[in-house]
Amino acid sequence: MNILDILLQQSPALIVATPLLGAFLTPLIGKLGYNVRNIFIIIILAVTAFLVFLLASDVFSGNIHTYVFGGTTSTVLSNTVIRILFEVDGLSIFMAIITVILSLAAVIYSWAFMREETGQDKYYTLLLLMTTGMFGMVLTGDLFNFFVFLEITSIASCALIAFWTHKAKAVEAAFNYMVISTIGALFVLLSIAFLYGKYDALNIAKLASRITPVSFSFIDKLSLILLLAALTMKAGIAPMHMWLPDAYGRAPASISIILVGATQASLYGVFRICFTLYGNVIQIPEVSLGWIMVILGLITMLIGVFMAMIQIDFKKLIAYGALAELGYMFLGVGTGLTILSNPQLSLASNSFALQAMKGGIFHIINDALDVGLLFLVAGAVYYATKESSLNNLGGIARNMKYTTVFFLIGLLAVSGIPPMNGFASKLLIYESVYQLNPILAIIAILASIMLLAIMVKVFYSAFLGPKIDRFQDIREAPKSMLIAMGILASLIIFFGLFPDLIVNTLVEPAVKAITHPTSYILWLTGGV
Amino acid sequence: MLYLRRKVNKMIANIPFLAVMAMIIIGLATVVFKRNLIKMVIGVSIIESGVNLFLITLGYREHSVAPIYTASPGGIMSYPVPQALTLTSIVIGVAVLALMLSLVIYIYRHYKTLDIRKLGGGEE
Numbered sequence: 001m002n003i004l005d006i007l008l009q010q011s012p013a014l015i016v017a018t019p020l021l022g023a024f025l026t027p028l029i030g031k032l033g034y035n036v037r038n039i040f041i042i043i044i045l046a047v048t049a050f051l052v053f054l055l056a057s058d059v060f061s062g063n064i065h066t067y068v069f070g071g072t073t074s075t076v077l078s079n080t081v082i083r084i085l086f087e088v089d090g091l092s093i094f095m096a097i098i099t100v101i102l103s104l105a106a107v108i109y110s111w112a113f114m115r116e117e118t119g120q121d122k123y124y125t126l127l128l129l130m131t132t133g134m135f136g137m138v139l140t141g142d143l144f145n146f147f148v149f150l151e152i153t154s155i156a157s158c159a160l161i162a163f164w165t166h167k168a169k170a171v172e173a174a175f176n177y178m179v180i181s182t183i184g185a186l187f188v189l190l191s192i193a194f195l196y197g198k199y200d201a202l203n204i205a206k207l208a209s210r211i212t213p214v215s216f217s218f219i220d221k222l223s224l225i226l227l228l229a230a231l232t233m234k235a236g237i238a239p240m241h242m243w244l245p246d247a248y249g250r251a252p253a254s255i256s257i258i259l260v261g262a263t264q265a266s267l268y269g270v271f272r273i274c275f276t277l278y279g280n281v282i283q284i285p286e287v288s289l290g291w292i293m294v295i296l297g298l299i300t301m302l303i304g305v306f307m308a309m310i311q312i313d314f315k316k317l318i319a320y321g322a323l324a325e326l327g328y329m330f331l332g333v334g335t336g337l338t339i340l341s342n343p344q345l346s347l348a349s350n351s352f353a354l355q356a357m358k359g360g361i362f363h364i365i366n367d368a369l370d371v372g373l374l375f376l377v378a379g380a381v382y383y384a385t386k387e388s389s390l391n392n393l394g395g396i397a398r399n400m401k402y403t404t405v406f407f408l409i410g411l412l413a414v415s416g417i418p419p420m421n422g423f424a425s426k427l428l429i430y431e432s433v434y435q436l437n438p439i440l441a442i443i444a445i446l447a448s449i450m451l452l453a454i455m456v457k458v459f460y461s462a463f464l465g466p467k468i469d470r471f472q473d474i475r476e477a478p479k480s481m482l483i484a485m486g487i488l489a490s491l492i493i494f495f496g497l498f499p500d501l502i503v504n505t506l507v508e509p510a511v512k513a514i515t516h517p518t519s520y521i522l523w524l525t526g527g528v
Numbered sequence: 529m530l531y532l533r534r535k536v537n538k539m540i541a542n543i544p545f546l547a548v549m550a551m552i553i554i555g556l557a558t559v560v561f562k563r564n565l566i567k568m569v570i571g572v573s574i575i576e577s578g579v580n581l582f583l584i585t586l587g588y589r590e591h592s593v594a595p596i597y598t599a600s601p602g603g604i605m606s607y608p609v610p611q612a613l614t615l616t617s618i619v620i621g622v623a624v625l626a627l628m629l630s631l632v633i634y635i636y637r638h639y640k641t642l643d644i645r646k647l648g649g650g651e652e
Contacts, residue, residue: 168638175631
């Protein structure tokens, strides 16, 4: 057995353990100096990235990778799952890839962006903890474990949103987010307790195999609603989106980009619960929440673009844009759920259900890259000018050439203009949603056009326009920030030029994983 | 008489669950209606206690002993998993509470008030 096989076997645990170890070593390494610490953190994340891609290569070849903590088998006394286990399928690893890309970009960006701040050891510790929490959320196969990682993510992210404690608004946004996410997480725990009390299991696969149409009762409905309400709240879907623009807008830019990943990890929770946990009962009318997801997606989209129109704060505007983008994912996956959960619709319509799901899932990674890039650009502008209000900005394209180009790439990508990646996933969504109901596609396209208009307005008012004396001698953003933006921008263009490649290698296994929950559920009895 | 006693016993067995619901509702009402930040934190804390109580009630068995296999006097053992869950949840709760209170301290330093109606103004 060579070293790669051993690493592969242990990788689910190592992916969570490496950043966790890094987090607690950071204050110690920090004593050795600024550069040593930053290189150490980048190495930690690079090792994690290597493990994620190693695991991905295995999962994408069709396996479901499981890891049992403290033993080789998950069961004791034939039928009770007592050990915590990680269960990694296509969707989990897809989310892990997003997490690792975003956190690497954020750390590289922070090198220059946070240079003048105090308390950087704590900053990097929390950043790595947050990454750990996100990895745990997407990789775990245990509901209670999911709750624990959810709390780790939200505690670390709240502390980071309030990192600039001298700004009253930042602390306020963090407090808002903290109250909302804690109450949400407690309701997640309550519904986990309901399910545990009824089915005597915490393992997602075990629970899913026990939730059958025969056993389905009021308790199941109650916990489904509580879980979905809490997780959509944490994912920032309307009407519970009010914390999101504040939190995104007030946090340091390098944190906003990881927060995008954190909300998407909650989105992953929503999909996992709808498709896998309740996979056996998906055809019961009370469970098929497809239309609700579609409508919530549309509302989120519209609220996002309408509110973005009136914003004058650069980052808050992008935050509302991010909200609109979240709507597209919900729209795509909701359409898929509507069709899959309806036994009357013929098999022919299944193909466009799959297409809608592909669009929705593909859009998750595209949104992470596009919105992430825009946040980084906004951060770079703030870094150079110390100004975040669009009313006061202007003409900075003269001094910040590269940043302007990156903003242009992000602008085109986020509003779905070819040849950027946003176009590929949005086209998939438009085409398939049109089959369900043309009005949905029309609203989605309209929202996209409005997003383009808003972003062009930002481009004009911040980057173009006459010279302003105050910004006469601002400098281009430092190299590390440009590198971070460059990574995201090149991924955006790459994904946009070869969407087929990405859909086939990354998105297809993820869609397969959630539309065929049986393999996930049957692992316990079938495999290992 | 026997019927009545059985009825009463059943009711007593349900009291923890009623308490759980009451605590969660009281906590939610506190968070929603109170305007003092500290009281909001207390509300969150009450919800958390309610959920913890629910978890621990799930694992309760009448006349049971602690689930230690090597030193058990015999008889029914209580269920260990909910207790482990509750312990984890309490630890998380402490972290959340500490972070929320420290945020409240910062908010107080900025605005010199804990009333949420008076927050939000002022400089960036």
